[in-house]
Amino acid sequence: MQILKVKLQNVSPYHAQNDARIRYVLEFISTFYGIRVEPSPEGLTLPTPQFDSWTPHNIRVTYIDTIPVLYTDQQPTHIISTTGHVGFDLIGATFFLLSLSEELKFHTPRFRSSLSLLHRFDLLHTPLINLWLTQIEHHLRTKGYHLPPRWPTGKFAIVLTHDIDRLGTVEFTLHGKLRRIMLLNTMKHLNLRTLLRSVGAPLHYLLRKGLRMYSPTIVNPDIGDWIACESQYGWRSTFFIFSDKVYPRDPSDPIYTYHDKTLFHGNPIKLMDLLQELKPTHDIGLHASRHSYNNFHTLRMERHRLSQLIGNVDAVRHHYISFDAYRSPATLEAAGFTIDSSLGWPDNVGFRAAVAYPFKLWDHTCMRSTNVWEVPLTLQESIAIVHLGLDTPDKLWSLIDKLIHEASRSTGMLTLLFHPAAIDMPFDTFTFYRELLTRLSHEDAWITTISGIKDWLSQRTSR
Numbered sequence: 413m414q415i416l417k418v419k420l421q422n423v424s425p426y427h428a429q430n431d432a433r434i435r436y437v438l439e440f441i442s443t444f445y446g447i448r449v450e451p452s453p454e455g456l457t458l459p460t461p462q463f464d465s466w467t468p469h470n471i472r473v474t475y476i477d478t479i480p481v482l483y484t485d486q487q488p489t490h491i492i493s494t495t496g497h498v499g500f501d502l503i504g505a506t507f508f509l510l511s512l513s514e515e516l517k518f519h520t521p522r523f524r525s526s527l528s529l530l531h532r533f534d535l536l537h538t539p540l541i542n543l544w545l546t547q548i549e550h551h552l553r554t555k556g557y558h559l560p561p562r563w564p565t566g567k568f569a570i571v572l573t574h575d576i577d578r579l580g581t582v583e584f585t586l587h588g589k590l591r592r593i594m595l596l597n598t599m600k601h602l603n604l605r606t607l608l609r610s611v612g613a614p615l616h617y618l619l620r621k622g623l624r625m626y627s628p629t630i631v632n633p634d635i636g637d638w639i640a641c642e643s644q645y646g647w648r649s650t651f652f653i654f655s656d657k658v659y660p661r662d663p664s665d666p667i668y669t670y671h672d673k674t675l676f677h678g679n680p681i682k683l684m685d686l687l688q689e690l691k692p693t694h695d696i697g698l699h700a701s702r703h704s705y706n707n708f709h710t711l712r713m714e715r716h717r718l719s720q721l722i723g724n725v726d727a728v729r730h731h732y733i734s735f736d737a738y739r740s741p742a743t744l745e746a747a748g749f750t751i752d753s754s755l756g757w758p759d760n761v762g763f764r765a766a767v768a769y770p771f772k773l774w775d776h777t778c779m780r781s782t783n784v785w786e787v788p789l790t791l792q793e794s795i796a797i798v799h800l801g802l803d804t805p806d807k808l809w810s811l812i813d814k815l816i817h818e819a820s821r822s823t824g825m826l827t828l829l830f831h832p833a834a835i836d837m838p839f840d841t842f843t844f845y846r847e848l849l850t851r852l853s854h855e856d857a858w859i860t861t862i863s864g865i866k867d868w869l870s871q872r873t874s875r
């Protein structure tokens with residue numbers, strides 16, 4: 413079997429094997445290239461990792477052949493030399509980015525893009541790690557390495573996902589509003605603020621918009637229609653479904669239960685029956701509640717509720733994409749998940765770990781790699797349209813064109829999230845989605861689901 417030998421300057425192969433951070437990055441590189449990577453006294457030469465110097469105020473950026481390179485000490489002049497010397501601290505930089513180190517001191521489940529150094533360097537839309545590794549890959553190929561293709565087919569990958577925050581049937585009825593108020597009246601939430609929010613928000617809405625409160629514009633909530641336009645091309649997507657029992661509950665959490673009805677190919681159907689129908693052929697994960705990101709008891713209970721309906725649940729995405737860099741990785745692992753797709757910017761689009769490829773989450777509490785794969789979320793339509801103000805199809809197209817270009821040139825991936833039953837969108841996002849799929853069918857891309865990625869990874873890492 414082909415092995416990529418790497419020599420770390422001033423680090424013995426033994427030490428490299430035993431440093432969990434070095435091993436973590438080498439394993440990532442190994443998955444990216446699809447071959448084994450081993451520390452060795454000779455081979456591709458990397459500078460000594462300077463983990464401690466990778467702090468946000470130390471980090472600078474330079475451009476080498478238009479590729480942005482991060483550094484902390486001496487300004488690098490090349491990415492890789494013809495003699496196989498990598499010109500910057502690849503291991504330190506990759507560890508800093510994949511382990512989300514810059515987020516630690518904020519202790520927040522909503523790390524805003526403006527807090528990131530990637531924002532400071534205008535790199536929110538740039539998959540840095542992919543660009544570095546593909547550059548090194550060119551060198552390896554000239555040296556006779558035969559690296560397997562990055563993806564089963566196509567130059568880059570697109571993962572289609574949908575979060576089910578509403579069924580489009582119960583939430584806007586008076587009985588739905590009452591249910592929300594009752595659900596919130598737990599001891600934990602019964603305070604003036606949540607009471608005002610649960611009663612006041614609908615009242616405020618009513619005053620502003622009149623009776624539209626009970627019939628707001630809802631983007632097509634018929635899951636059957638979304639599935640139909642995907643299967644036209646032989647594609648599937650992942651649906652993230654909320655638990656029907658949630659504690660503690662946030663006012664923003666969805667309020668539907670598995671007994672509520674939704675539309676499927678034009679007919680009302682109980683969600684539990686719909687899930688039974690989709691289970692054999694479709695990909696379903698848990699849409700975890702907003703406050704469960706650091707509480708494995710809650711998260712495990714929510715996973716259990718959904719798995720009672722559909723069997724084992726491997727994948728999760730948090731509502732409001734709550735994710736705490738310090739607590740979430742170990743929490744997700746303890747709750748039994750093996751794949752997460754919560755890591756996107758809560759207020760922006762792009763690459764939160766500066767990577768457009770799956771990676772294992774790093775647990776800072778025990779300084780080790782977890783067994784949870786992250787499939788980073790790139791684009792959430794509601795964030796782009798509402799937060800970024802891309803309120804016409806043309807504006808959204810120009811962003812998507814840019815992201816497709818980035819994924820394609822870096823042979824990476826994009827994870828897209830569109831909400832069936834989104835409310836009050838300035839244009840019809842279902843029609844937009846249909847056009848997007850047509851556009852994607854002309855790209856040299858592998859279109860897949862979260863489990864599609866997981867199956868591909870287990871095949872790739874078991875060689």
Ligand SMILES: [Zn+2]
Pocket residue numbers: 575576577699730731732
């Ligand atoms: Zn959600």
